[in-house]
Amino acid sequence: DVKVTQSSRYLVKRTGEKVFLECVQDMDHENMFWYRQDPGLGLRLIYFSYDVKMKEKGDIPEGYSVSREKKERFSLILESASTNQTSMYLCASSPQGTTDTQYFGPGTRLTVL
């Protein structure tokens, strides 16, 4: 059974803190993605990765970075959290090929105070 897990369901951080969001998938998928979901804006792609140590910017990469040291793990990093980064963060993975279905984790609700 397909499984994508995210390290935290809810997280509260202060402005200026460095924040790590972890995502792990157990399907041996090549592709991994980070999105944020905001009311009225849908899902917006932050970063994605097609292979280990590989990363590509999505639509809204500003203020974020990522790390993919192992195939199963894709981390999203907020170098200096700001209040406008309060959001629901969703990780997804898919097998090789851009038309393949993406499988999502449960999401992390991040609040930056």
Next chain:
Amino acid sequence: DQQVKQNSPSLSVQEGRISILNCDYTNSMFDYFLWYKKYPAEGPTFLISISSIKDKNEDGRFTVFLNKSAKHLSLHIVPSQPGDSAVYFCAASATGGADGLTFGKGTHLIIQP
């Protein structure tokens, strides 16, 4: 510029009736389309997909229709059930495209008893 548009932020349907969710796209390179369902505080789950070589795909109560000339797709749910109340996202991708899926902003479907 929004390449995938869901123009109805919300839709209310009576239980037992048909729910029709609409999606329009502008990128003629898109050739694979998906619908995701999302409950609050959970990640999106894949519902149904359709390739551009087809104009209809059916899975139980769910049917997706694709009109390539109009760049329009729709999701039909019949009969609608209370558990169908959720946000539905339309997504699209292009074979050989660089950045995976492009999502619409979502439609909140409310099934009334």
